[in-house]
Amino acid sequence: MNVKTSAKVKTQVKTLGEAAAGAIEKYFRKTIAHETEVIKDKDAEELHQMRVGLRRLRSAVTGFAPVLDWPKEASERKIGKVGRILGTLRDLDVMLESLQNRYYPNLPTEEQEVLDRALLTLLKQRRRALKGVRAILEHKTYQLLKKLIEDWLEQPQFRAIEHLPTAEVLPDLLLPQVSEFFLHPGWLLGTEYQDGKVKVADDLNAEAVEEKLAAEGTILHDLRKQAKRVRYLMNLFGDFYSESYEVYLKDVTTVQECLGDIQDSEVLAEFLTDFVEGDLKKELPILAGILVENRYAAWGKWQILQRKYLKSETRQGLRSALIHPAVEDAANIDSP
Numbered sequence: 619m620n621v622k623t624s625a626k627v628k629t630q631v632k633t634l635g636e637a638a639a640g641a642i643e644k645y646f647r648k649t650i651a652h653e654t655e656v657i658k659d660k661d662a663e664e665l666h667q668m669r670v671g672l673r674r675l676r677s678a679v680t681g682f683a684p685v686l687d688w689p690k691e692a693s694e695r696k697i698g699k700v701g702r703i704l705g706t707l708r709d710l711d712v713m714l715e716s717l718q719n720r721y722y723p724n725l726p727t728e729e730q731e732v733l734d735r736a737l738l739t740l741l742k743q744r745r746r747a748l749k750g751v752r753a754i755l756e757h758k759t760y761q762l763l764k765k766l767i768e769d770w771l772e773q774p775q776f777r778a779i780e781h782l783p784t785a786e787v788l789p790d791l792l793l794p795q796v797s798e799f800f801l802h803p804g805w806l807l808g809t810e811y812q813d814g815k816v817k818v819a820d821d822l823n824a825e826a827v828e829e830k831l832a833a834e835g836t837i838l839h840d841l842r843k844q845a846k847r848v849r850y851l852m853n854l855f856g857d858f859y860s861e862s863y864e865v866y867l868k869d870v871t872t873v874q875e876c877l878g879d880i881q882d883s884e885v886l887a888e889f890l891t892d893f894v895e896g897d898l899k900k901e902l903p904i905l906a907g908i909l910v911e912n913r914y915a916a917w918g919k920w921q922i923l924q925r926k927y928l929k930s931e932t933r934q935g936l937r938s939a940l941i942h943p944a945v946e947d948a949a950n951i952d953s954p
Contacts, residue, residue: 632783632784633780633781633782633783633784634682634685634776634779634780634781634782634783634784634787635685635774635776635780635781636784637682637784637854638678638682638685638686638774638776638780639771639774641678641681641682641854642675642678642679642682642767642770642771643771645671645674645675645677645678646671646675646767646771648667648670648671648674648675649668649671649672649675650671650764651671652664652665652667652668652671653668653755656668656704656751656755657751657752657755657756659748662708662711662715665704665707665708665711665751666708666711668704669701669704669705669708672697672698672700672701672704673701673846673850674850674853675697676694676697676698676701676850677847677850677851677853677854678854679692679693679694679697680694680847680851681791681795681850681851681854682791682854684777684779684790684791685776685777685779685780686775686776686777687775687776687777688770688775689766689769689770691762691763691766692763692766692767692770696759696763697763700754700755700760700763703750703751703754704751706747706750706751707744707747707748707750707751709885710740710743710744710747711744712882713740713882713885713886713889714737714740714741714744716882716886717733717736717737717740717886718737721733721905721908724904724908725902725904725905726904729902729903729904729905732894732901732902733902733905735893736889736890736893739893740889784855784858785858785943788855788858788940788943789940789941789943791851791855792851792852792855792940793937793940793941795844795847795848795851796848796936796937796940798844799841799844799845799847799848799870800927800933802840802841802844803837804837804838804840804841804844805841805924805927805928807830807834807837807838808822808827808830808921808924809924809928816928818921818924818925818928820921822917824910824911824913824914827913827914827917828910828913831880831884831913831917835880835881835884838877838880838881838920839877839881841873841877842873842874842877842878842881845870845871845873845874845877846874848870849867849870849871849874852866852867852870853867858943858944859939859943859944860939860944862935862939863939863940866935866936866939869923869926869927872919872923873920873923873927876916876919876920876923877916877920879912879913879916880913880916880917880920883909883912883913883916884913886909887906887909890902890905
């Protein structure tokens with residue numbers, strides 16, 4: 619028997635309870651492994667990795683909720699609260715890195731001088747955010763959260779469906795989140811109906827895109843969050859599916875990244891507008907122009923996926939992939 623196939627089947631025949639406990643254990647360990655270094659604040663990557671661990675832990679608790687008998691005081695909302703506090707610090711790190719390394723070197727001296735002052739303001743905000751991170755990680759509520767998860771991992775508690783083979787129930791776990799993703803109104807931003815079909819506008823210039831984002835950008839931001847939820851949920855089950863599943867997962871990840879680039883640029887522009895207390899185009903014309911160009915480029919990448927996923931055959935292809943885990947021949951692989 620092929621070794622790779624054997625390993626795949628071994629993963630696939632796990633019970634739902636085993637898969638849930640394994641995922642929670644993995645992401646919980648990843649999270650707490652970075653704690654000490656996050657508190658030391660020597661390497662921004664440690665914060666990033668801990669935040670990713672928390673996101674995936676939260677996704678595991680949410681994704682496996684139907685099978686878990688999970689302590690209420692360790693709910694996904696409480697995990698999310700810790701993640702949001704870390705996220706505030708991480709967002710400031712991303713903004714600082716972008717301004718210092720991506721934008722600053724390409725600006726004239728007069729705009730660099732404005733950014734010097736803006737960077738000092740961001741550093742002050744970062745110091746406050748770091749205090750918040752250290753406070754939450756040392757607080758008794760977070761310590762209790764960790765203890766409850768540790769206790770649960772020592773003696774996992776499940777609901778009656780724990781013994782079902784994971785592959786049999788994967789469609790029921792995945793399809794509800796994917797359906798929310800597909801039905802999100804963000805997919806229709808910048809579209810029009812022609813002859814009973816949705817057509818993606820391909821003639822919008824940068825100014826028109828800016829107007830769209832100013833009026834309805836929050837819809838795309840919400841779609842990005844839904845894409846993130848679907849991405850992390852799908853990440854839990856990659857071993858149970860074929861390569862086509864990975865292609866769809868990559869698309870969902872790209873949607874999140876494109877919309878994230880737009881969101882990051884908008885957040886940066888809002889911060890700078892507040893900082894200069896005026897018209898960003900007048901106070902920082904070169905930087906404002908670069909930010910508009912970047913949003914327009916990200917919008918173009920987003921439209922490629924928007925066109926693809928507004929096609930019924932693409933959506934049906936993903937649904938079909940979710941309904942059919944790559945285990946149909948598992949029972950026969952070890953047969954003579």
